[in-house]
Amino acid sequence: MDVRVWTAASPLSGRVRIPSDKSMSHRAVIFAAAADGVSHLRCVLDSADVRSTLDAVSALGAAVSILDVTADGLTLEVAGWGARGPLEPKAPIGCGNSGTTARLLMGLVAGWPVEVAFTGDASLSTRPMLRIAEPLRAMGARIETAEGGTLPARVKGGGLAGIEYLSPVASAQVKSAVLLAGLRARGRTSVTEPARSRDHTERMLPAFGVPVETEPESLRVSVAGPSVPSSCELCIPSDPSSAAFFVVAAAIVAGSRIHAARVSLNPTRAGFVRVLRRMGARVLEEGFESLGTEDVATLHAEHAGALRATVVGADEVPGLIDELPVLALAATQAAGTTRFEGIGELRVKESDRLEAIRAGLAEFGAAVRAGDDWLEVDGPASLQGCRVSSLGDHRMAMTWMIAGLVAEGETIVRDAEAVSVSFPSFTDRLRELGAGVEAL
Numbered sequence: 001m002d003v004r005v006w007t008a009a010s011p012l013s014g015r016v017r018i019p020s021d022k023s024m025s026h027r028a029v030i031f032a033a034a035a036d037g038v039s040h041l042r043c044v045l046d047s048a049d050v051r052s053t054l055d056a057v058s059a060l061g062a063a064v065s066i067l068d069v070t071a072d073g074l075t076l077e078v079a080g081w082g083a084r085g086p087l088e089p090k091a092p093i094g095c096g097n098s099g100t101t102a103r104l105l106m107g108l109v110a111g112w113p114v115e116v117a118f119t120g121d122a123s124l125s126t127r128p129m130l131r132i133a134e135p136l137r138a139m140g141a142r143i144e145t146a147e148g149g150t151l152p153a154r155v156k157g158g159g160l161a162g163i164e165y166l167s168p169v170a171s172a173q174v175k176s177a178v179l180l181a182g183l184r185a186r187g188r189t190s191v192t193e194p195a196r197s198r199d200h201t202e203r204m205l206p207a208f209g210v211p212v213e214t215e216p217e218s219l220r221v222s223v224a225g226p227s228v229p230s231s232c233e234l235c236i237p238s239d240p241s242s243a244a245f246f247v248v249a250a251a252i253v254a255g256s257r258i259h260a261a262r263v264s265l266n267p268t269r270a271g272f273v274r275v276l277r278r279m280g281a282r283v284l285e286e287g288f289e290s291l292g293t294e295d296v297a298t299l300h301a302e303h304a305g306a307l308r309a310t311v312v313g314a315d316e317v318p319g320l321i322d323e324l325p326v327l328a329l330a331a332t333q334a335a336g337t338t339r340f341e342g343i344g345e346l347r348v349k350e351s352d353r354l355e356a357i358r359a360g361l362a363e364f365g366a367a368v369r370a371g372d373d374w375l376e377v378d379g380p381a382s383l384q385g386c387r388v389s390s391l392g393d394h395r396m397a398m399t400w401m402i403a404g405l406v407a408e409g410e411t412i413v414r415d416a417e418a419v420s421v422s423f424p425s426f427t428d429r430l431r432e433l434g435a436g437v438e439a440l
């Protein structure tokens with residue numbers, strides 16, 4: 001599906017309903033599948049990626065019932081395999097486009113005496129899996145990957161021993177995969193990261209009855225095995241990464257004012273808010289409260305005049321990794337040169353996002369330079385409407401639709417159906433705020 005976007009003729013205004021968090025939805029379903037008893041999960045994101053996780057845990061023996069499908073997401077009842085362990089599925093587990101499904105589940109099944117094959121779509125089949133295969137092998141799992149360390153992969157699990165793992169990358173998927181394997185390993189399993197990645201696993205496992213030791217100074221996180229999660233009731237808040245598209249839209253479309261309720265403002269995810277404020281955007285959080293394992297608030301964002309350039313340092317990157325495409329777009333509207341450093345991880349996302357951002361912004365007429373792990377964007381640029389492809393990457397599709405709002409003339413975003421991975425109703429939400437968006 002292609003989508004046509006017109007230059008915003010009027011400010012974006014109103015409340016925007018942001019779907020539930022993708023990372024937390026995957027984890028809630030996976031932990032419930034591994035738990036003893038029946039978990040009740042509300043406001044679970046209904047998107048292609050989370051459906052991949054639901055299908056995967058069902059194939060592994062969890063009984064998943066979808067009790068309701070509402071605008072707030074899925075209401076689920078999940079009877080987990082608990083101490084019995086997962087079944088050995090006959091067919092490979094298809095993970096679709098979802099790295100979180102593949103990596104977390106490979107870690108989880110590695111602890112059990114089963115043999116499970118994992119496959120993915122064309123994009124996922126190019127993404128690195130050795131980053132989890134190596135620590136899991138060090139724990140005693142046997143893992144075969146395709147040449148180049150990608151999917152398809154086969155995990156032969158069981159008989160694991162805990163390890164002290166120094167992860168070379170700040171990756172929540174690596175950290176979570178090792179900790180989930182650690183649930184079935186003898187002794188203690190620890191992961192130390194080079195920088196703090198999102199901490200939903202550490203927050204959510206205790207809600208499922210699994211103690212997690214966190215040492216904030218050293219960025220070390222540990223679990224003690226063996227440990228079986230117990231069932232839980234959870235409600236998932238809105239996804240800050242999805243909210244970021246509308247926050248940036250409000251910051252760059254003159255006169256705009258939007259708000260979004262119930263958004264998780266977990267400090268390991270809210271880096272984009274800090275950067276946008278530094279650029280002069282007006283973004284306010286109101287009414288902090290606790291929802292399940294997270295703090296949520298209403299996010300208000302409004303256009304506050306011209307933005308200014310900033311430097312986003314490597315240390316900030318894990319806290320805004322998924323927001324870099326839309327932050328780079330914001331940088332085209334900021335006076336001066338914005339520099340993003342230490343962003344090489346973008347090359348192994350759903351697309352090579354560093355190149356996708358560079359090439360896409362250049363299509364819109366922005367002055368942009370990229371190196372192996374950095375990007376510079378000059379602003380303010382007057383963007384020109386163009387034809388640009390999502391490359392099948394949900395976050396690129398949404399970034400280019402927001403770009404179309406400030407570009408002169410029409411923009412056609414090709415392969416825009418990729419939004420179904422994390423935000424299936426994205427174009428409807430944009431239209432409700434007054435944007436001119438049409439599916440072709």
Ligand code: S3P
Nearest residue numbers: 023100170171172173174321322
């Ligand atoms: C995720 C972690 C991040 C993020 C991805 C979701 C997760 O990936 O980019 O969208 O749910 O753990 P990495 O762990 O590869 O950094």
